[in-house]
Amino acid sequence: MKQSPIYWTATCLLIASCGAVNTRTVAGPVIFERIHLSDASYESASVADVDGDGYLDIISGAYWYKGPDFTEKIQFQEPMPAGEYYDDFSNFPMDISGNGYPDVVTGGFFGGPLRWLKNPGPDSRELWEIMPIEQIGHIETTRFWDVTGDGHLEIVPNAGPDVYFYTLDRDEEGTPLGTFTKTMVRRGVAGHGLGFGDINGNGRGDLITPIGWLEAPEDPINGEWKWHQEFNIGYLASVPMLVHDVNGNGKSDIIVGNGHGYGLEWLEQRIENGRRSWVRHQQQPNRSQFHDMILADIDNDGQLDLITGKRYRAHNGMDPGADDPVFVAYYKINGGDFQEYLIDYGPADRASGVGIYFWVEDINGNGWKDIVAPGKEGLYLFLNQGPADGLDDE
Amino acid sequence: MVDLRNISAALIMTMGLIGHGWASSPPDVEARLGSAVERLEAGGQWHHAIGKLLVVLDDADMGSDVQIGAIKALVEYGDGSVVSPLLRIAVAGDGKVRTLVLESLPSLRGMDPTRAMADGFSGASPDIQIPLLAIIGAREPEVALPLLFEALESEEADVRNKALAAISGRTDRDSILSIAKLLNDPGNIDVDLLREAATDLRRELYREAAPAKLGFAHLLSYHLAESDKERGEALSLLSTNYVQEAIPVIQEALQNPSLADAAVPPAIIAGNHLLQLGQGESAVGFIGAAANAAGRPVPTGDTVSEAMAFLHHGWVTGPLRADTFEAGWEKAWAGEPDLDAIDPPKSPDLGWVPFDASASGGTIDLIAMHGQEDHCFAYAFLLFEMDEAGPATLRIGSDDGVIAWLNGEKVHENRVMRGLIIDNDHAPVTLKEGENRLLLKISQGTAGWGYSVRLTTPDGFPLAATQESVK
Numbered sequence: 019m020k021q022s023p024i025y026w027t028a029t030c031l032l033i034a035s036c037g038a039v040n041t042r043t044v045a046g047p048v049i050f051e052r053i054h055l056s057d058a059s060y061e062s063a064s065v066a067d068v069d070g071d072g073y074l075d076i077i078s079g080a081y082w083y084k085g086p087d088f089t090e091k092i093q094f095q096e097p098m099p100a101g102e103y104y105d106d107f108s109n110f111p112m113d114i115s116g117n118g119y120p121d122v123v124t125g126g127f128f129g130g131p132l133r134w135l136k137n138p139g140p141d142s143r144e145l146w147e148i149m150p151i152e153q154i155g156h157i158e159t160t161r162f163w164d165v166t167g168d169g170h171l172e173i174v175p176n177a178g179p180d181v182y183f184y185t186l187d188r189d190e191e192g193t194p195l196g197t198f199t200k201t202m203v204r205r206g207v208a209g210h211g212l213g214f215g216d217i218n219g220n221g222r223g224d225l226i227t228p229i230g231w232l233e234a235p236e237d238p239i240n241g242e243w244k245w246h247q248e249f250n251i252g253y254l255a256s257v258p259m260l261v262h263d264v265n266g267n268g269k270s271d272i273i274v275g276n277g278h279g280y281g282l283e284w285l286e287q288r289i290e291n292g293r294r295s296w297v298r299h300q301q302q303p304n305r306s307q308f309h310d311m312i313l314a315d316i317d318n319d320g321q322l323d324l325i326t327g328k329r330y331r332a333h334n335g336m337d338p339g340a341d342d343p344v345f346v347a348y349y350k351i352n353g354g355d356f357q358e359y360l361i362d363y364g365p366a367d368r369a370s371g372v373g374i375y376f377w378v379e380d381i382n383g384n385g386w387k388d389i390v391a392p393g394k395e396g397l398y399l400f401l402n403q404g405p406a407d408g409l410d411d412e
Numbered sequence: 413m414v415d416l417r418n419i420s421a422a423l424i425m426t427m428g429l430i431g432h433g434w435a436s437s438p439p440d441v442e443a444r445l446g447s448a449v450e451r452l453e454a455g456g457q458w459h460h461a462i463g464k465l466l467v468v469l470d471d472a473d474m475g476s477d478v479q480i481g482a483i484k485a486l487v488e489y490g491d492g493s494v495v496s497p498l499l500r501i502a503v504a505g506d507g508k509v510r511t512l513v514l515e516s517l518p519s520l521r522g523m524d525p526t527r528a529m530a531d532g533f534s535g536a537s538p539d540i541q542i543p544l545l546a547i548i549g550a551r552e553p554e555v556a557l558p559l560l561f562e563a564l565e566s567e568e569a570d571v572r573n574k575a576l577a578a579i580s581g582r583t584d585r586d587s588i589l590s591i592a593k594l595l596n597d598p599g600n601i602d603v604d605l606l607r608e609a610a611t612d613l614r615r616e617l618y619r620e621a622a623p624a625k626l627g628f629a630h631l632l633s634y635h636l637a638e639s640d641k642e643r644g645e646a647l648s649l650l651s652t653n654y655v656q657e658a659i660p661v662i663q664e665a666l667q668n669p670s671l672a673d674a675a676v677p678p679a680i681i682a683g684n685h686l687l688q689l690g691q692g693e694s695a696v697g698f699i700g701a702a703a704n705a706a707g708r709p710v711p712t713g714d715t716v717s718e719a720m721a722f723l724h725h726g727w728v729t730g731p732l733r734a735d736t737f738e739a740g741w742e743k744a745w746a747g748e749p750d751l752d753a754i755d756p757p758k759s760p761d762l763g764w765v766p767f768d769a770s771a772s773g774g775t776i777d778l779i780a781m782h783g784q785e786d787h788c789f790a791y792a793f794l795l796f797e798m799d800e801a802g803p804a805t806l807r808i809g810s811d812d813g814v815i816a817w818l819n820g821e822k823v824h825e826n827r828v829m830r831g832l833i834i835d836n837d838h839a840p841v842t843l844k845e846g847e848n849r850l851l852l853k854i855s856q857g858t859a860g861w862g863y864s865v866r867l868t869t870p871d872g873f874p875l876a877a878t879q880e881s882v883k
Binding site: 047049050051052280303304305306339341342343345359360361362363364365368369370398400401406 | 451454455456457458459460462463489491492521522523524527
């Protein structure tokens with residue numbers, strides 16, 4: 019991993035010839051205002067205008083927090099507790115009923131079905147109706163990708179040994195009908211870790227598992243997905259595994275975190291003599307439980323950054339690194355030599371991780387993307403203030 | 413500008429700054445320290461604030477209250493990136509600063525600062541290395557052990573001794589084995605210190621008292637022993653608290669006429685454990701060596717499972733379901749315990765299927781026979797002949813739970829959800845001369861489903877039975 023500007027600046031201050039370098043001239047680290055929204059230990063969160071009032075709200079666990087100040091919380095579901103966990107490993111907002119308000123898709127590891135919670139509209143304060151999609155069990159978490167390439171998102175659970183997705187049924191006008199059609203992609207190739215993106219550059223989104231990838235056919239629902247068993251991550255991989263051209267050579271690579279141990283790496287896609295291979299590049303061996311990751315331009319430099327953090331007590335304290343400090347961080351991809359910028363770091367009673375399902379979005383409309391970070395250590399909102407340069411005490 | 417004195421009282425208490433005058437560094441440095449700490453306390457600006465603190469660390473006058481405040485804040489909030497600057501200040505600073513840094517570094521928790529401290533070890537002077545060893549030596553083994561082993565090679569006796577002391581405080585497997593290895597080949601380590609460290613470690617293992625820890629304590633006792641009598645006592649204890657890491661010393665003892673008798677019990681345990689681990693050839697060899705040493709018949713057979721006395725032949729039937737899974741445990745599908753009524757060839761209603769487990773190492777895969785089934789039961793019925801009556805141990809592996817009836821008597825029951833490991837359960841039984849009839853009821857929750865069964869003498873040697881193929 020590239021040496022942080024912190025080292026560089028501190029070291030250079032001791033050397034006369036480096037006198038021109040100081041923190042003020044280092045480009046870009048952005049700073050955040052941290053707001054502790056709740057001590058609730060739900061591990062999922064998202065952002066949507068739940069009540070249609072024009073302000074984005076925060077959804078996490080049993081509650082949604084009314085924007086723009088998020089001080090009022092409204093209970094909309096009762097996730098089933100399971101020890102330290104809740105059966106609630108995603109909180110994805112998606113209008114499924116077709117009433118124009120975002121419903122919430124969730125599911126968990128502990129027996130509840132993959133389901134959506136039906137948003138009754140802004141005037142109701144009742145618990146939302148639970149709408150089962152399928153009783154599939156052991157849902158590590160769920161992701162939402164446009165697998166069919168039609169502009170609408172599919173629901174893709176990471177659950178069990180099979181790869182499959184659910185497409186929301188729509189009428190001829192595209193209005194959601196509230197029902198789903200399941201497509202089985204392939205049996206027996208899934209594991210802890212799931213990704214989506216165009217691996218081979220043919221414009222179609224492929225599905226990635228910890229031991230290979232499934233090449234999307236022209237017709238992702240009826241066609242046959244071609245299996246490429248080309249790597250073996252060898253640990254409980256993050257969800258998602260991110261498809262991204264890390265080194266800028268025009269080929270898609272894969273960024274993977276260890277969801278239940280130490281390590282953050284990227285797999286470089288190489289093609290030599292027509293054969294594809296993957297070369298691993300470890301970037302952060304000293305932090306653990308990278309369970310969720312998001313690519314977004316957090317510092318507005320036009321480049322995607324990796325935003326992630328620790329899933330605190332991902333296995334109830336049994337994972338390697340479980341007792342290490344929690345953190346939220348972003349990484350400049352930097353051509354494959356990741357540069358780490360910690361946003362928050364410390365013991366769980368005073369700092370945040372990102373849980374199993376966190377969210378990045380400009381929630382206050384200031385032009386900088388913010389981070390909503392749930393987890394067993396509580397629910398935090400990190401409001402992006404832009405670069406520290408120019409602050410009055412700099 | 414932020415006044416440091418406006419920072420929360422709790423944090424100031426944490427930093428230990430109350431009572432300091434803030435007089436020895438320029439006011440702007442004080443202000444920057446206050447601002448950085450305030451940002452760290454507020455959260456969300458870690459990288460920026462730590463960067464500011466590191467600049468303050470260097471800008472402040474050496475040993476000033478502001479620099480001390482920066483040091484305290486860095487160890488309170490920092491990660492591995494602050495270790496190198498702090499060590500640099502420790503080297504450059506006076507005794508007060510050095511002591512503060514080295515006494516504060518343990519506050520930096522986690523793999524990241526531990527690796528950073530290890531990275532700073534090699535180039536440090538002994539007076540820095542020694543306190544670093546004390547910190548890192550108690551940390552994650554993947555970082556601590558290589559460093560401690562490196563330190564054991566140091567030209568500085570104080571560094572070697574500190575490393576030894578640190579290892580002796582660790583009760584993880586690799587640390588224990590390193591001490592055991594050193595006891596055999598101490599190199600340039602002071603032998604008296606080494607034995608003292610090993611004795612301390614053994615005491616700690618006894619204090620922890622977990623079975624594996626006791627096994628390692630006995631292993632250390634073997635290496636610390638100064639006579640065959642003491643080694644024999646250690647071997648006897650190893651048969652009570654066996655650890656796989658004792659295999660080399662058990663092998664060694666089997667070859668030593670004065671220790672061979674004492675080595676037989678742990679050798680039998682080792683052989684049977686190797687069988688569980690899937691190291692069948694080694695298991696047969698170990699058991700054979702133990703049999704030689706004990707003057708007992710050496711196990712023979714064309715295959716490992718034959719030599720280790722697995723029961724290969726019988727009939728199975730299933731899947732069988734009751735109204736509920738729990739009710740299935742109570743349901744007597746096979747007419748148990750009246751085993752005389754069971755005659756698989758004449759009981760077509762239950763659909764008995766003959767099997768031969770010779771080719772599968774003695775284990776029966778019920779999924780392969782019945783397909784993937786959940787929440788149900790199967791039976792296995794086995795006939796075998798013994799040359800003479802006597803006590804024995806029925807060693808059963810099962811996925812999931814199991815009930816066993818021998819000659820009409822229930823001899824074992826374990827209602828459990830688990831995977832199959834050979835010899836999961838041991839049941840003491842008395843075998844009849846001639847035909848013996850064994851009925852097993854094996855439960856299936858989800859996923860795998862199967863069993864294994866074999867016979868041993870009460871002290872663990874394979875006990876061969878005669879079986880006819882029924883296929």
